[in-house]
Amino acid sequence: MTPAAHDNDPLPPKVIASLRCSVCGAPVGLVDRTLSCENRHSFDLARQGYVNLLHARIPSGTADTAAMVAARADLLGSGVYDPLADELATHAEDGLIIDAGAGTGYYLARVLDAAPGAYGLALDVSAIALRRAARAHERAGAAVWNLWEPWPVASDSAEVILNVFSPRNGPEFRRVLAPGGKLVVATPNPAHLIELADLVVSVDDRKAERVDATLGEHFTVAGRTEVTRTVELSPEQVRQVVGMGPSAHHLHRDGRQERLDAITEPVDVTTSFTVSVYRPVL
Numbered sequence: 001m002t003p004a005a006h007d008n009d010p011l012p013p014k015v016i017a018s019l020r021c022s023v024c025g026a027p028v029g030l031v032d033r034t035l036s037c038e039n040r041h042s043f044d045l046a047r048q049g050y051v052n053l054l055h056a057r058i059p060s061g062t063a064d065t066a067a068m069v070a071a072r073a074d075l076l077g078s079g080v081y082d083p084l085a086d087e088l089a090t091h092a093e094d095g096l097i098i099d100a101g102a103g104t105g106y107y108l109a110r111v112l113d114a115a116p117g118a119y120g121l122a123l124d125v126s127a128i129a130l131r132r133a134a135r136a137h138e139r140a141g142a143a144v145w146n147l148w149e150p151w152p153v154a155s156d157s158a159e160v161i162l163n164v165f166s167p168r169n170g171p172e173f174r175r176v177l178a179p180g181g182k183l184v185v186a187t188p189n190p191a192h193l194i195e196l197a198d199l200v201v202s203v204d205d206r207k208a209e210r211v212d213a214t215l216g217e218h219f220t221v222a223g224r225t226e227v228t229r230t231v232e233l234s235p236e237q238v239r240q241v242v243g244m245g246p247s248a249h250h251l252h253r254d255g256r257q258e259r260l261d262a263i264t265e266p267v268d269v270t271t272s273f274t275v276s277v278y279r280p281v282l
């Protein structure tokens with residue numbers, strides 16, 4: 001079971017040690033509830049425990065909305081994607097584990113549970129999601145960041161980078177990962193939620209091989225596992241699965257909302273993911 005919320009130490013010291021000032025790149029320290037560097041750039045912790053290191057505006061249209069985050073938290077909390085969490089947890093290592101595009105921190109917490117000497121950093125552009133991620137595990141901290149920008153994280157600092165259905169910045173993965181570290185990427189397979197194809201927009205329908213191409217210069221594939229299960233979703237869970245993804249923005253199209261409303265019985269659906277492990281090219 002994931003440890004309960006932690007109010008006293010929202011950014012564990014080992015996480016702070018690997019953070020860098022997003023303005024000048026210097027190390028940062030925490031005094032009261034403010035992170036600051038020697039050049040007096042400072043970043044306040046939010047009441048909910050995450051820190052916003054982003055001085056620029058949050059890029060519009062990329063962050064999940066409150067409704068999407070709530071739907072995702074509810075669905076993940078019901079355990080439907082636990083086989084994926086279990087597979088990710090087999091890749092836990094002691095040291096720093098960064099979840100790039102962590103959302104609510106659900107998978108990061110599960111991976112941290114599997115390595116008592118690990119500590120975690122959830123990076124995401126959605127402050128709404130990070131309110132939950134900041135409390136997801138006592139050994140994790142959370143920072144608002146745009147993954148497409150150079151990360152406010154020390155080079156060679158992470159033993160593991162997790163990337164679960166989120167943007168992939170190959171050069172930053174490479175820089176931040178320790179030479180012996182590994183990048184663990186989860187992608188949905190074409191069969192994922194195939195039974196809901198008329199409700200779910202298939203923008204996530206990326207083949208793992210296409211990810212290899214985007215990471216190719218910096219990483220080689222070290223292993224690949226498929227995680228496929230048939231699960232029974234309640235009508236409520238079907239609505240959560242649709243509402244937590246980009247499909248939520250397209251329900252007005254083609255009678256989708258009406259079809260969703262008409263679901264009153266449980267539905268068997270396929271969940272299917274590939275977990276790929278990459279090692280940095282040295």
Ligand SMILES: C[S@@+](CC[C@H](N)C(=O)[O-])C[C@H]1O[C@@H](n2cnc3c(N)ncnc32)[C@H](O)[C@@H]1O
Nearest residue numbers: 062063064101102103124125126146147164166
């Ligand atoms: C499909 S969700 C996956 C979240 C989480 N990994 C999970 O599976 O529960 C994608 C996440 O990527 C985040 N995201 C999208 N664009 C981003 C960016 N440019 N920088 C940081 N996070 C981003 C979203 O806010 C969202 O939390």
Ligand SMILES: [Zn+2]
Nearest residue numbers: 021024037041
């Ligand atoms: Zn600074």
